[in-house]
Amino acid sequence: MGIAEVALHTMPGAFAAHSPAYNLPHGADARRRKRNTNSVSNARALQGLLKIPRLRSVQLQCQRIDDLARVTEGNGTWVKDAMNNASQVLGDASVPDQAVGGNGSLNGNTNKPPPQRRKTSSVDDEAWELLQESMVYYCGSPVGTIAANDPNDSDPMNYDQVFIRDFIPSGIAFLLKGEYEIVRNFILHTLQLQTMDCHSPGQGLMPASFKVRTIPLDGDEDATEEVLDPDFGEAAIGRVAPVDSGLWWIILLRAYGKCSGDLSVQERIDVQTGMKMILKLCLADGFDMFPTLLVTDGSCMIDRRMGIHGHPLEIQALFYSALLCAREMLTPEDGSADLIRALNNRLIALSFHIREYYWLDMQKLNEIYRYKTEEYSYDAVNKFNIYPDQIPPWLVEWIPPKGGYFIGNLQPAHMDFRFFSLGNLWSIVSSLATTQQSHAILDLIESKWSDLVAEMPLKICYPALENQEWKIITGSDPKNTPWSYHNGGSWPTLLWQLTVACIKMNRPELAAKAIEVAERRIATDKWPEYYDTKRARFIGKQARLYQTWSIAGFLVAKLLIEKPDAARILWNDEDAEILNAFSTNRKRGKKVLKKTYIV
Ligand code: GLC
Numbered sequence: 143m144g145i146a147e148v149a150l151h152t153m154p155g156a157f158a159a160h161s162p163a164y165n166l167p168h169g170a171d172a173r174r175r176k177r178n179t180n181s182v183s184n185a186r187a188l189q190g191l192l193k194i195p196r197l198r199s200v201q202l203q204c205q206r207i208d209d210l211a212r213v214t215e216g217n218g219t220w221v222k223d224a225m226n227n228a229s230q231v232l233g234d235a236s237v238p239d240q241a242v243g244g245n246g247s248l249n250g251n252t253n254k255p256p257p258q259r260r261k262t263s264s265v266d267d268e269a270w271e272l273l274q275e276s277m278v279y280y281c282g283s284p285v286g287t288i289a290a291n292d293p294n295d296s297d298p299m300n301y302d303q304v305f306i307r308d309f310i311p312s313g314i315a316f317l318l319k320g321e322y323e324i325v326r327n328f329i330l331h332t333l334q335l336q337t338m339d340c341h342s343p344g345q346g347l348m349p350a351s352f353k354v355r356t357i358p359l360d361g362d363e364d365a366t367e368e369v370l371d372p373d374f375g376e377a378a379i380g381r382v383a384p385v386d387s388g389l390w391w392i393i394l395l396r397a398y399g400k401c402s403g404d405l406s407v408q409e410r411i412d413v414q415t416g417m418k419m420i421l422k423l424c425l426a427d428g429f430d431m432f433p434t435l436l437v438t439d440g441s442c443m444i445d446r447r448m449g450i451h452g453h454p455l456e457i458q459a460l461f462y463s464a465l466l467c468a469r470e471m472l473t474p475e476d477g478s479a480d481l482i483r484a485l486n487n488r489l490i491a492l493s494f495h496i497r498e499y500y501w502l503d504m505q506k507l508n509e510i511y512r513y514k515t516e517e518y519s520y521d522a523v524n525k526f527n528i529y530p531d532q533i534p535p536w537l538v539e540w541i542p543p544k545g546g547y548f549i550g551n552l553q554p555a556h557m558d559f560r561f562f563s564l565g566n567l568w569s570i571v572s573s574l575a576t577t578q579q580s581h582a583i584l585d586l587i588e589s590k591w592s593d594l595v596a597e598m599p600l601k602i603c604y605p606a607l608e609n610q611e612w613k614i615i616t617g618s619d620p621k622n623t624p625w626s627y628h629n630g631g632s633w634p635t636l637l638w639q640l641t642v643a644c645i646k647m648n649r650p651e652l653a654a655k656a657i658e659v660a661e662r663r664i665a666t667d668k669w670p671e672y673y674d675t676k677r678a679r680f681i682g683k684q685a686r687l688y689q690t691w692s693i694a695g696f697l698v699a700k701l702l703i704e705k706p707d708a709a710r711i712l713w714n715d716e717d718a719e720i721l722n723a724f725s726t727n728r729k730r731g732k733k734v735l736k737k738t739y740i741v
Contacts (some may be wrong), residue, residue: 161350264469265665269697272669273315276690277324278304280354280368284324285331287312287694289351290671291688301686303351303373306332306387307443311638311694313394317401318701318708325398326407329541332391333416335372344426346419348391349374350445382440388420389460396467400711408471417468418481424461425484433491434552435461443564444602444628449615452553455565458496463572465489466714490723492675494546496574499526502559503546503582507533510557527555534559536605540593543587546579550603561586561604563594564637570643573716580647587640588652598632598663598678599656600640606630606676621684625676632678634660634670641702645709657699669693 276287286304295301313325337347349372359365375383395413399405407413430436434453440446442456450456465485472478511533513524537559547566551558566583569575575583586593594601606624607615616622622629637653637660644653664670671689672682681687702709 152358189537265661266697268665269472269669269693269700270279270315270319272688272693273312273690273697275314276688276693278354280289280327280331280370283327285327285354286324287371287690288351289691290689292668292687295686298686300351300373300377301689303353304328305351306348306384307350307390308635308691310390310394311635311691311698314397314638314712315694315697316703317397317711318337318698322398322402322404325394325402326404329391329395329407329413331370333413336416336419337369337374344423346388346416346421346423346552347374348384348420350382350387352379376420378445380440380445380470382445383437383438385437385441385457386443386460388423389457389464392417392420392464392471392497393460394469396471397711399471401708411471414473415515418472418478420464421468421485422482424464425481425488432552433488433495434458446619446622446628447459447615447617448603448622448628449558449607450551450562452556454551454558455500455562456549457565458492458500459565459568459572459574462489462492462496462574463568465492466572466717482694486719490720493574493720494724496569497576497579499552500548501546501579502549503542503575504541504543506546507537507541524598526552526557529555529558532557532559540590540605542580542586542589545584545589546582547586548575548579548583561594561601563600563604564603564639567639567643571639571646571713572678573714577647577716580643584644584649592677594660595656596632596677596679597659598634598673599660600634600636601678602628602631602633602636602672604630618630624684626674627672630676631682632673633692634664634672634689635689638695638698638702641699642709645702645706646713648708650703653699657696657703660696660699662694664696669696679680 212701268614272291273287276291277284278286278288288310289305289308290298292298294690309328313328316322316324332348332352335349335352337345352370353371354371355371356366357369359367375381378384378440395408395417397428399408408417410653424435428436432453433455436453437451437457439451442450442454442460444450444456465488469482469485469489472482485513510528511530512644513528513530515524515527515529517524517527547561548569549557550562550565566575570580570583573580590604593604606612606626606629607622612618612622612629616629619629621627623631637656641650641653642658667681668687669689669692670681670685671686671692672685674680674682674685
């Protein structure tokens with residue numbers, strides 16, 4: 143494919159062209175990767191062909207971002223225009239002769255002065271200072287925070303990028319401190335990185351991360367320009383698709399509006415379009431029988447092979463939350479009735495499915511223990527043909543008499559009984575769990591404190607995969623050894639989600655206790671990314687230090703405990719329509735949904 147074809151082929155989203163590199167012949171692979179991963183060259187080719195004038199100043203660039211909604215308002219071809227404009231804006235970003243990164247040039251992270259870190263008085267002050275130091279600038283404006291900011295780390299890999307999921311606690315911290323600009327910029331810039339072409343894996347995907355690069359300006363030896371370079375998983379270890387990015391983006395968008403009172407961002411046409419594209423991608427029909435979202439392994443915070451392919455809880459909780467948030471923000475217009483209908487149907491089916499089939503407590507475990515198998519019929523009790531022999535020995539001992547949780551994953555003849563913290567906490571936050579289930583999850587965390595919190599909150603999942611299971615399920619991953627990293631490691635960032643869940647259920651004392659545990663050592667330990675061992679005694683073997691979402695997670699937890707009301711920007715109240723549909727559904731004893739899902 144020649145350059146002309148490349149450029150035209152990637153229209154209108156010149157920045158978004160990407161596709162898995164692994165199935166291309168070697169030469170094509172290399173060519174395509176260069177073309178696809180580097181949005182800059184696409185933009186350039188497009189500019190050359192279409193003679194789009196390059197913008198040379200910061201002011202113009204920023205103006206263009208803000209103009210987007212106005213230019214396209216009330217215009218019948220607004221979707222196309224918005225896309226075209228978005229692609230122009232990003233490609234045209236240019237700041238001649240200067241590097242405007244917050245900390246220096248490339249990705250705002252090099253040539254930075256040594257951080258002045260220890261003059262602050264309290265852990266909270268230090269956290270706030272570090273968070274500000276982690277800010278990444280693009281064209282003079284803050285657009286995100288770097289994943290880890292350890293001045294002594296000579297090989298940061300991709301931790302020098304702005305990760306969408308990692309930025310969420312940063313964004314919330316900024317919102318709670320009244321600093322709205324960075325969140326607004328993040329929302330709008332990441333929107334422009336969203337895929338808008340017709341290549342795999344589908345319109346609407348948000349990148350896992352992006353980097354601000356300073357590159358030489360075409361035809362001018364002394365000048366440089368800044369560009370945003372997204373990674374949709376095509377450079378990530380294992381080439382994992384970041385399904386959670388778009389869901390988090392919607393959740394942050396709502397939080398921004400609620401906290402700042404500025405609804406103009408969510409009302410913008412390009413933002414509405416971006417939101418709809420995420421929804422359409424998630425609501426698209428596939429081969430699936432379940433209302434849960436079908437994803438590959440490693441498509442969320444756990445972005446390595448960990449046996450969470452299929453319908454992992456974390457994705458379902460974020461999906462549910464994003465659907466509710468989006469419904470609140472979508473502006474009614476003629477074309478969106480079908481989307482809203484699909485969204486409502488999905489919400490009902492999803493909540494029923496998770497509440498009913500993912501739930502596990504002492505009583506349910508006993509039911510599973512006595513399940514009959516090989517039942518064929520519509521009213522089978524053991525719908526997924528779970529063999530009781532699957533119940534792992536650890537669970538028989540572990541399940542507390544009081545309390546319960548949602549299992550990690552459910553597929554035909556397979557229940558993943560591991561406890562995953564984020565999925566369970568976000569089920570509380572989003573009201574995917576009933577009030578009773580939400581309390582039961584917190585009861586379980588309380589009664590299993592020494593397993594889940596121990597010396598550093600919070601275990602990402604419990605228990606770890608060991609021996610043969612570790613070999614088969616992780617593929618003998620040396621980073622995910624038992625009780626390390628994603629495999630039973632402890633992640634301080636999860637403190638903020640725990641805090642929101644506890645505040646929502648009016649049990650802030652539980653979160654306060656966990657914060658106290660973290661505060662004892664997190665700053666002295668230099669804000670690690672994760673901790674190892676069963677009781678989280680050691681700093682993770684390969685953990686980054688000064689990990690931004692550990693810092694921001696702690697800060698958000700502290701800020702929310704002080705002002706619990708502010709947590710409302712994040713949670714969703716139980717939806718009356720869903721409750722209604724539930725009782726009707728149960729009374730009639732049959733499906734009320736148009737779509738054939740297993741409910
Ligand atoms: C690791 C984590 C992922 C995080 C990234 C950046 O890959 O697994 O969840 O987003 O680091 O911190």
